[in-house]
Amino acid sequence: MIAAELISNSIPPLQTSDTVQKALDRMTEFKLSHMPIVNEDQFLGLLGEDELIEVRDLNAQIKSLSLTILNSFVYQDAHAYDVIRLFDQLQLSVVPVLDYQKNYLGLISIQSLMEYASEIFAVKEPGGIIVLEISNRNNSLAHMAQIVEADNAQILSSYVQAFADSTKLEVTLKINKTDLSGIIASFERYDYDVKSIFNSTATDQGTEDRYNSLMNYLNV
Secondary structure (H helix, E strand, C coil), X not given: CEHHHHCECCCCCEECCCEHHHHHHHHHHCCCCEEEEEECCEEXXXXXXXXXXXXXXXXXXXXXXXXXXXXXXEECCCEHHHHHHHHHHHCCCEEEEECCCCEEEEEEEHHHHXXXXXXXXXXXXXXXXXXXXXXXXXXXXXXXHHHHHCCCCCEEEEXXXXXXCCCEEEEEEEECCCCXXXXXXXXXXXXXXEEEEECCHHHXXXXXXXXXXXXXXXXX
């Protein structure tokens, strides 16, 4: 998925003629700590809430103030992983999306990013989770898939976590069935280290409930 497909159209940007009060009200309304500022369609940068709340004259227009503007954005064809990286590196609450003429197309909110994450990690799909610890020289997802498919199951999602100063990797597999006993036995037969198992219906329901609660909190 690319950045243009993650744009949230429900959050309008700020204009240079808007007041500080309007900017703060909009941040409060949408539970954001940053807002993009534009001049017609031209992207000017991101304003931060921390600096705006220090302004004494709340009726002052944004264009009349000397504020720090963050020049942080992604282009419309950036991959979703690049968007996640920018959110994390700069601790942003929104990421603006531009075309190659630097025209503002919209923004990506935390909510839309979480919805994307729920899709790629199959959060709402029923099933079980197996966490394997493997050597970084034995990272064959194809072989893991063969083991899972031999038990008439499929891998819905997977991700790999590396650790500093270690030759070990942690592989998390979301599988489309909750009875994982046969798959676990097969992994152990092939000398995989099964580190954790999450496979009860109650656990899956709890995960979805927590996800839905987070979505309700982030709902804008």
